[in-house]
Amino acid sequence: MSEESKAKQPQSPHVNSDADAHAKMVKGSAWMTAGSLFSRILGAIYIIPWVMWLGNHYSQANALYAKGYNIYSFFLLVAIGGIPSAISKQISEYNAINEYGVGQRLFKRGLLLTAALGLLSGLILWFGAKPIGFVFGGSDPNVIPVLRALAIALVIIPSMSLTRGFFQGYQQMAPSAISQFIEQVFRVVYMLGATYFIMKVQTGDWVNAVTQSTFAAFVGAAASFLLLAWYYYRQRPELNRLAAQSDAKLVIPVWQLFKDIIVQAIPFIVIDTATTVFNLLDQATFQPIMQATFHTKVVVINDLYALFAFNANKLVMIIVSLASAIAVTVVPLLSESLASGNFRNIRKQLEDAIVLFLFIMIPGALGMAAVAQPLNTLFYSYSQIGTMILQISAFTAIVLGLFTVVSALMQGLSRNRDIIRFYLIGLAVKLVVQWPCIYLLSAAGPLVATAIGMAVASLMALYDLEVNFGIRYVKLLPKVNRILIYSILTYIAATLVVHGLNLILNEQSKTQAFLIVILAVAAGGAVYAYFALKSRLADLMIGGRAAGLRRKLRIK
Incomplete structure (x- = not known):
């Protein structure tokens, strides 16, 4: 059987060696990173024509889009936030003890549950659009039609996300990654087509x-769901074979399956909504604090809100998605090791996940901060305050990504109550520092307040993992120090290219900003790749392929 054919078959995730577990983590992270990264990049690139077609309205449009999407994201995560991860975790545990049939029954019953949740949440958002928009939309009546348009997507996305979780439970990340990309393609195509027709053909509103x-x-979700259904149809014979050869010692009633889904999902829902709750807190408090403190007009406040809630967030989420990819991959692996009582594997997987996160996230965040000025010009317009906000967002993204990963590690190890407690403490810290941060830093204040709150929660979680699972952070320090040094060198290289090219190119031109971004990213990426390969740090991440790259690039 070819490698491609093997990749398409459901894999039996029995207990693996350290090397196998590490290889699965890297491979799974690669798939999820690729899918998430391409999706996020596509989701950022569309902004360039979208902003151009909206013309002078783009800043207000960005603010409206962010307000609607933050509310929608909260409803979406409450409806489905924990279910895919919970299903992935449970299926992985059942598969580890050769009870494939139970896992497949769980999936089928879960589809009924998510269909009901999707319909219910969609109806609540549709009929509650006016009061919800009043509370969280700054009394903006334009939020109402936006929320109703998003309510339709809520109906099918829960079932789609559950199906992704099913494949992840078999440690198959390709269906999730590819469907994620397809979802974004269809979404962006419809989005740009509709915007062009309304603004340019109709000269509309x-x-x-x-x-x-x-x-x-909704358009993107429908396309993604159809693709996942096709994957499932193709793999049904193999899934039936696995179910037929199961031990079949567990007999679990239907009501117990539903209870298991809900009990497992609630902690995931609470944590998965963490970033959205922080964003909603900004949405609800930024306008009144700015009006009370600086007596700023609503139009100006919307412009400032758009800078950090939409403009910077769209770009920064590209690198935060890398952390999410690692988080999704590690949950079933940890659950499998926990089910088998392999604490040595658990410690190794925890350490690998943290190092892998830092290896990707730190250079990504510092690199984005280095190219913030031409990047902001390329996607939006030349703006010094916009550049500053994007730089701050890039640095705070490291903390957001860290919380995403450590919370997934805690949940994969069934330490749900503890991570929820840490998150609530972090949220309380955010509430305490929100007003002084906005007072001192204006539009950058909410970002800094979020970073402080998330940092507190993350540090508490890291300490918990050290105490209960024996992570040896001291052992990781040499690798972390090298990652940090190489990331700083990457930042310096990219920054020098940006400043050097700004001397000979027009930094306010979108076309020339694109050239600056490409050259600066290439220079920074080359520096990081060189040092990672030369120091053998890359070997920890990509294994034997690193040696091949060194030979091709003649790096000794």
Whole structure:
């Protein structure tokens, strides 16, 4: 059987050696990183024509889009946030003890549950759009049609996400990654087509353009769900074979399956909504604090809000998605090791996950901070304050990503109550520092307040993992120090290229900003790749392929 054919078959995730577990983590992270990264990049690139077609309305449109999407994201995560991860975790545990049939029954019953949750949440958002928009939309009536357009997507996305979780339970990340990318392609195509038709052909209303742009979430989700259904249909014979050869010693009633899903999902829902709750807190408090403190006009506040809630967030989420990819991959692996009582494997997987996260996240964040000025010009317009906000967002992304990963590690090890407690403490810290941060830093204040709150929660979680599972952070220090040094060198290289090219190119031109970004990213990436390969640090991440790259690049 070819490698490609093997990749398409459900794999039996029995207990593996350290090397096998590490290889699965790297491979799974590679798939999820690729899918998430391409999706996020595509989800950022569309901004360039979208902003151009919206013209002078783009800043207000960005603010409206962010307000609607933050509310929608909260509803979406409450409806499904924990279910894919919970299903992935449970199926992985059942498969580890050769009870494939139970896992497949769990999936089928879960589809019924998610269909009901999707319909219920969609109806609540549709009929509650007016009061919800009043509370979290700053009394903006334009939020109402946007929320109703997004309510339609809520109906099918829970079942789609559950199906992704099913494949992840078999440690198959390709269906999830590819469907994620397809979802984004269809969403962006519809979004841009509708916006162009409304703004350029009809010379229409920008609010209608934003409404149709948010309805694109349904179009993308429908395409993704159809692809996942096709994957499942192709693999059904193999799934039936695995179920037939199961031990079949567990007899679990239907009501117990539903209870298991809900009990497992609640902690995931609480944690998965963490970033969205932080964003909603910003949405609800930024306008009144700015009005009370600086007596700023609403139009100006919306412009400032768009800078960090939409503009910077869209770009920064590209690198935060890398952390999410690692988090999704590590949960079933940890659950499998926990089910088999292999604490040596658990410690190794925890250490690998943290190092892998830092290896990707730190240079990504510092690199984005280095190219913030031309990147902001390319996607939006030349703006010094926009550049500053993007730089701050890039640095705070490290903390957001860290919380994403450590919370997944805790949940994979069934330490749900502890991570929820740490998150609530972090949220309380955010509430305490929100006003002084906005008072001192204006539009950058919410970002800094979020970073402080998330840092507190993350540090508490890291300490918990050290105490209960014996992670040896001192052992990781040499690798972490090298990652940090190489990331700083990457930042310096990219920054020098940006400043050097700004002397001979027009930094306010989108075309020339694109050239600056490409050259600066290439220079910074080359520096990081060189040192990672030369120091053998890359070997920890990509194994034997690193040696081949060194030979091709003649790095000794």
